[in-house]
Amino acid sequence: xxxxxxxxxxxxxxxxxxxxxxxxxxxxxxxxxxxxxxxxxxxxxxxxxxxxxxxxxxxxxxxxxxxxxxxxxxxxxxxxxxxxxxxxxxxxxxxxxxxxxxxxxxxxxxxxxxxxxxxxxxxxxxxxxxxxxxxxxxxxxxxxxxxxxxxxxxxxxxxxxxxxxxxxxxxxxxxxxxxx
Amino acid sequence: xxxxxxxxxxxxxxxxxxxxxxxxxxxxxxxxxxxxxxxxxxxxxxxxxxxxxxxxxxxxxxxxxxxxxxxxxxxxxxxxxxxxxxxxxxxxxxxxxxxxxxxxxxxxxxxxxxxxxxxxxxxxxxxxxxxxxxxxxxxxxxxxxxxxxxxxxxxxxxxxxxxxxxxxxxxxxxxxxxxxxxxxxxxxxxxxxxxxxxxxxxxxxxxxxxxxxxxxxxxxxxxxxxxxxxxxxxxxxxxxxxxxxxxxxxxxxxxxxxxxxxxxxxxxxxx
Numbered sequence: 001x002x003x004x005x006x007x008x009x010x011x012x013x014x015x016x017x018x019x020x021x022x023x024x025x026x027x028x029x030x031x032x033x034x035x036x037x038x039x040x041x042x043x044x045x046x047x048x049x050x051x052x053x054x055x056x057x058x059x060x061x062x063x064x065x066x067x068x069x070x071x072x073x074x075x076x077x078x079x080x081x082x083x084x085x086x087x088x089x090x091x092x093x094x095x096x097x098x099x100x101x102x103x104x105x106x107x108x109x110x111x112x113x114x115x116x117x118x119x120x121x122x123x124x125x126x127x128x129x130x131x132x133x134x135x136x137x138x139x140x141x142x143x144x145x146x147x148x149x150x151x152x153x154x155x156x157x158x159x160x161x162x163x164x165x166x167x168x169x170x171x172x173x174x175x176x177x178x179x180x
Numbered sequence: 181x182x183x184x185x186x187x188x189x190x191x192x193x194x195x196x197x198x199x200x201x202x203x204x205x206x207x208x209x210x211x212x213x214x215x216x217x218x219x220x221x222x223x224x225x226x227x228x229x230x231x232x233x234x235x236x237x238x239x240x241x242x243x244x245x246x247x248x249x250x251x252x253x254x255x256x257x258x259x260x261x262x263x264x265x266x267x268x269x270x271x272x273x274x275x276x277x278x279x280x281x282x283x284x285x286x287x288x289x290x291x292x293x294x295x296x297x298x299x300x301x302x303x304x305x306x307x308x309x310x311x312x313x314x315x316x317x318x319x320x321x322x323x324x325x326x327x328x329x330x331x332x333x334x335x336x337x338x339x340x341x342x343x344x345x346x347x348x349x350x351x352x353x354x355x356x357x358x359x360x361x362x363x364x365x366x367x368x369x370x371x372x373x374x375x376x377x378x379x380x381x382x383x384x385x386x387x388x389x390x391x392x393x394x395x396x397x398x399x400x401x402x403x404x405x406x407x408x409x410x411x412x413x414x415x416x417x418x419x420x421x422x423x424x425x426x427x428x429x430x431x432x433x434x435x436x437x438x439x440x441x442x443x444x445x446x447x448x449x450x451x
Contacts, residue, residue: 002431002440003430004428004429004440004444023448023451056447056448058443058444058447059443062440062443062444064444064447084427085427087428087429096182098184098185098186098189098190099185099186099189101189101190102189102341102344103344106343106347109346109347109351109414110347110348112348112414113347113350116416117428130182130184131182132182133183136198136202139201139202140198142407142413161449161451164448165445165448165449168441168444168445171441172438172441172442175434175441
């Protein structure tokens with residue numbers, strides 16, 4: 001049995017667990033704990049502390065594992081471990097919470113430094129009224145025009161599939177061009 | 181959709197950067213704890229700015245800029261009554277009191293001061309009103325934002341924030357290829373020029389710091405300013421390992437690797 005892995009990262013409460021849950025064939029193996037901090041508790045009740053784990057069986061010989069990183073910075077020691085050997089990564093960002101964009105930039109830079117693998121950025125919660133426009137987000141996140149910044153709704157299977165496919169197309173392009 | 185938020189999360193410098201990069205036209209409204217500021221932009225250039233209840237009429241700005249004496253100012257206020265700024269400007273030029281350049285420089289200086297004042301605001305809500313133009317009767321200017329952004333970025337001293345912005349010094353820098361940006365028109369400090377001279381995808385930021393004898397805080401602050409002004413961007417250093425490392429795939433055969441990715445694409449497409 002061959003296995004490959006992709007990593008879903010991003011700031012706290014950006015929708016990583018939901019993203020993996022939408023497409024995984026197993027219930028996401030989540031390592032969530034109740035949140036104690038008052039500020040964070042306002043946003044959600046529990047957060048990932050080690051990783052989320054989802055699976056997509058491709059065929060009898062191949063399985064894709066999806067790992068979600070913890071969003072809170074104090075668990076960032078897990079990031080490097082999880083990024084080892086990944087085929088590519090997705091940075092999830094909550095489009096309606098500009099207060100997380102700085103952290104998202106930092107996570108993106110950190111992951112780029114860990115591994116030069118292809119990546120895409122998913123602008124989650126684009127269905128929310130307060131969501132920033134994609135091009136404003138691109139500028140706020142200082143993304144190169146070549147980087148794929150994709151509108152996303154993590155609870156919508158079609159949207160999640162589209163993000164995963166775009167990452168795979170990027171990997172394929174990288175293989176064909178050799179990173180030129 | 182919304183371009184709004186809190187100054188705690190987005191500094192005024194970062195907002196200027198957004199407007200600059202997207203060449204936006206509209207009004208940035210910032211509601212501070214004590215007063216509200218409105219900064220108008222046209223195609224990503226500063227057009228007009230006013231703050232709180234301050235008198236932002238042309239006569240007042242010219243008076244503050246010492247282009248009009250107190251008696252001239254009073255006389256204009258009494259006689260000009262309902263004359264618009266544009267009409268007053270023309271009157272002053274035609275009467276030979278001031279040149280067009282005098283008026284534009286005074287306005288630019290005033291608007292820059294308004295924005296500089298905003299750099300000190302750390303609390304407040306902002307929103308960007310697309311396409312909202314300054315009042316019709318006001319004279320607009322057309323000021324590039326790069327210098328203001330560099331100036332605002334120099335004020336960022338917080339180590340934690342700088343580390344968030346540039347977490348790794350093992351990355352390299354390259355010049356952006358944005359049209360219309362000319363380094364010669366940007367007022368850079370000696371330290372910034374020294375860093376600029378080493379910018380090359382072959383040089384890691386840590387190497388530039390070593391060559392310019394800067395500590396981690398200093399190099400981060402300068403690089404942050406250059407990035408904010410849209411002059412440079414972070415890139416992977418040349419000669420770094422290839423994007424697709426050996427341990428990513430269970431096989432080393434490139435044909436099998438491609439087949440594997442295609443199988444993944446087919447599978448996900450069919451979910």
